[in-house]
Amino acid sequence: xxxxxxxxxxxxxxxxxxxxxxxxxxxxxxxxxxxxxxxxxxxxxxxxxxxxxxxxxxxxxxxxxxxxxxxxxxxxxxxxxxxxxxxxxxxxxxxxxxxxxxxxxxxxxxxxxxxxxxxxxxxxxxxxxxxxxxxxxxxxxxxxxxxxxxxxxxxxxxxxxxxxxxxxxxxxxxxxxxxxxxxxxxxxxxxxxxxxxxxxxxxxxxxxxxxxxxx
Amino acid sequence: xxxxxxxxxxxxxxxxxxxxxxxxxxxxxxxxxxxxxxxxxxxxxxxxxxxxxxxxxxxxxxxxxxxxxxxxxxxxxxxxxxxxxxxxxxxxxxxxxxxxxxxxxxxxxxxxxxxxxxxxxxxxxxxxxxxxxxxxxxxxxxxxxxxxxxxxxxxxxxxxxxxxxxxxxxxxxxxxxxxxxxxxxxxxxxxxxxxxxxxxxxxxxxxxxxxxxxxxxxxxx
Numbered sequence: 001x002x003x004x005x006x007x008x009x010x011x012x013x014x015x016x017x018x019x020x021x022x023x024x025x026x027x028x029x030x031x032x033x034x035x036x037x038x039x040x041x042x043x044x045x046x047x048x049x050x051x052x053x054x055x056x057x058x059x060x061x062x063x064x065x066x067x068x069x070x071x072x073x074x075x076x077x078x079x080x081x082x083x084x085x086x087x088x089x090x091x092x093x094x095x096x097x098x099x100x101x102x103x104x105x106x107x108x109x110x111x112x113x114x115x116x117x118x119x120x121x122x123x124x125x126x127x128x129x130x131x132x133x134x135x136x137x138x139x140x141x142x143x144x145x146x147x148x149x150x151x152x153x154x155x156x157x158x159x160x161x162x163x164x165x166x167x168x169x170x171x172x173x174x175x176x177x178x179x180x181x182x183x184x185x186x187x188x189x190x191x192x193x194x195x196x197x198x199x200x201x202x203x204x205x206x207x208x209x210x211x212x213x214x215x
Numbered sequence: 216x217x218x219x220x221x222x223x224x225x226x227x228x229x230x231x232x233x234x235x236x237x238x239x240x241x242x243x244x245x246x247x248x249x250x251x252x253x254x255x256x257x258x259x260x261x262x263x264x265x266x267x268x269x270x271x272x273x274x275x276x277x278x279x280x281x282x283x284x285x286x287x288x289x290x291x292x293x294x295x296x297x298x299x300x301x302x303x304x305x306x307x308x309x310x311x312x313x314x315x316x317x318x319x320x321x322x323x324x325x326x327x328x329x330x331x332x333x334x335x336x337x338x339x340x341x342x343x344x345x346x347x348x349x350x351x352x353x354x355x356x357x358x359x360x361x362x363x364x365x366x367x368x369x370x371x372x373x374x375x376x377x378x379x380x381x382x383x384x385x386x387x388x389x390x391x392x393x394x395x396x397x398x399x400x401x402x403x404x405x406x407x408x409x410x411x412x413x414x415x416x417x418x419x420x421x422x423x424x425x426x427x428x429x430x431x432x433x434x435x436x
Contacts, residue, residue, distance in 0.1 A: 061371075061417040063378035065389060066410040073402040077218045151281065158283035162382060169286055176293060183297035186290040190282045197281035 003179045008188065015171030016192045022167060023154045023196075025089050030096025030153070037101035039130065042108055052101065059098030064159050067091045072163050088160035088167075096153050103149060107142040108134060144211055148204035151197045158193070168192050224399035225408050228391075235391030236412055242387055243374040243420070246312030250373070251366070253313060254320025255355065261321060262328040272321055279318035285379045287311050292383045308385040312373055319369045326365075327358030360428075367424040371417050378413070388412065 041052035059067065071094070072087040111134055119133040161170035172189035176182040225232075257276070260268040279287065291314075292307040302310065331354060339349035359366070381390035388409060396405040 058414060061375075061414045062410045063375040063389065063413055065378040065381075066392075066406055066413060069392075069406040070403065070410060073406060077403055155281075155283040158285045159379060161285070162379070169283065169289070172286075173289070176289075181297075182289075182293035183295070186286060186294045190278075190286050190290060193282045193286060194278065198277065201277070201281055 003175070008175055008179060008181075008185060011171055011175055012168065012185075012188055012192060015166060015168040016196075018165070018167040019154065019157050019169075019192070020196065022085075022088055022092065022157045022160065022165070023150070026092035026096050026157070027150055027153050029089070029093040031100055033093060033097035034100030034104065037097055038104045038108065041101055041105050044126070056098045056102050059095055060102065064091070064095055064156055065162060067095055068159060068163055084160065084163045084165040087163055088157070088165045092153065092156055092160070095156060096149075099149055099152070100146065103145050104138065104142055107138040107145075110141060111137050141211060144204050144208035147200060147207060151200045151204070154196050154200070155193065220404060221401060222404050222408065224401050225395060225405045228395045228399075231391045231395060232388065232409065232412060235386065235388035236416060238385075239374065239377055239387040240416065242308055242312060242377050242380065242385075243370070245309050246316055246373060246377070247370050249309075249313040250316025251320050251324075251370075253317030254324050257317065257321030258324035258328055258358075259354075261325045276318045276321050279315055280322070284311065284315050284376045285382065287315060288379065288383060304380075304383050304385040307383055308377070308380040308387070311380070312377060315376070316369065316373045319373075320366060323362045323365050323369060324358055327360075327362035328354060330361050331357055363424075363428040367421065367428065370424060371420055374420055375413060375417060 037052050037055065040048040041056070043049055043052075068087065068091045071091040072082055072084070075082045075087065075090070115133055115137065116129060119129040124132065157167055158169040161167060161173065164170065166174075168189055172185050176185040179185060257272040259265075261272050261276075263269075288307065288311040291311050292302065292304070295302065335353050335357070336349060339353040344352070377387060378389040380387050381393055384390065392405050392409040396402040399405070
C-alpha cells in the first residue's frame with residue numbers, strides 16, 4: 001500500500017487529537033489533585049505535610065516512563081484490566097499533580113505571612129483563609145508558571161506511546177515503519193508537538209512579562 | 216487479591232540492573248559535560264547578540280524545548296540515516312541528550328549572563344584583565360553561580376528523561392529493567408526496584424551537583 005503525503009498527515013492529525021485529549025485530561029485532573037496536594041503540603045499537620053512532600057519528591061525524582069510502567073503493571077495486579085489509555089491518563093495525572101502542587105506551593109509561600117495572620121484575626125477558618133484570601137492572590141502569580149508547565153505535560157504524553165497508546169508519537173512510529181520515510185514522519189511528528197507547545201510557551205512568557213510590569 | 220510479591224527473581228539479576236544504572240550515569244555525565252558546554256556557547260552568542268548565531272540558537276532552543284525528548288531521539292536514530300548519518304544506539308542517545316540539554320542550558324545560562332551588571336565588565340577592563348580572564352572570572356563564573364540551582368535540576372530532569380533511550384535499545388537502566396521483566400515476568404517488582412534505583416540516583420546526583428556548585432562555581436576567597 002502506498003501512502004501519499006496526505007495519508008501521512010491525516011493519520012498524524014488523528015494521533016494529535018489523542019495527544020491533545022490526553023494532555024487536557026491530565027492537566028485538568030492533575031490540577032484538581034494538585035490542589036488537594038497543595039493544601040496537604042501547607043497543612044498544619046506534620047503527617048499530611050510529610051505525605052505530600054514524599055509524594056512530590058517521588059514523582060519529581062523518578063522517570064515518567066517508570067511511573068507509567070508501575071501504573072500499567074500495578075493496576076493490573078489489582079485484577080483490573082488496564083487499557084493503555086487508562087494507564088496513560090492515570091500516570092500523567094499523578095505526574096502532573098506533583099509538579100503543579102510544588103509550583104503552586106512556591107506561589108502560596110510568596111504571599112506575605114501577614115495575610116494569613118490578618119485573615120485569621122478576621123475569624124476565618126483555615127479553608128476560608130485559603131479560599132478567600134491566599135489563593136486569589138497566589139493565583140495571579142501562579143498563572144505564568146502553570147501555563148509554562150502545561151508544555152511539559154504535552155511533551156510528557158509522548159512517553160505513553162511506549163505502552164502502546166496510539167497518540168502522536170506512536171502513530172508516527174507506525175507510519176515510519178509502513179512508509180519507510182522516518183525522516184519525514186518524525187519531522188512532522190515534531191512539528192505537531194511544536195504547534196501545540198510553542199503557543200503555550202509564548203503565552204507563558206507573555207504572562208510572566210505582564211505580571212512583572214504590573215507588580 | 217491473591218498476588219504474591221516476589222522480589223527474589225529480580226534481585227538475582229541485580230548485576231544487570233547495576234550495570235544499566237552505571238550506563239545511565241555515563242550517559243548523564245557525557246550528556247551534561249557536552250550539553251552544558253554547548254549551553255555556554257549558545258548563551259554567550261544569545262546574550263551578546265552575535266549575529267547570525269544568536270538567531271540560529273534562538274530557533275534551536277525553541278525547537279528543542281517545544282518537542283518531546285523521545286521524538287528528538289527517534290528523529291536522530293531513525294530519521295538521520297535518511298541523510299546518510301548513521302549512529303549507533305549509544306551515539307544517538309548521547310547526541311540526543313547533548314542537543315536537549317544544550318537548548319535548556321542555553322536559556323538558563325543566558326539568564327545568568329544577562330544578570331551581570333555592565334559595570335562588572337568595565338571594572339574587569341579597569342583591572343587590566345584580558346578578555347579570557349574577564350570572561351572566566353567576571354562572566355562565566357558569576358553567571359553559573361546565579362543559575363546553578365536551575366541548571367542542576369535540569370540535569371536531573373535529563374538524567375530521568377534518559378529512561379526512554381531504552382526505546383532505541385541503548386542498554387541503560389530502563390533497558391535492563393525491560394530485559395529482566397521479559398524473562399521473569401515479574402514486571403511490577405522489576406519496575407519498582409528500578410524506580411527506587413532511579414530515585415536514589417536522582418537524590419545522589421542532586422547532592423553531587425550541589426557539592427560541585429560549591430566547589431567549582433561559588434568559590435569564595
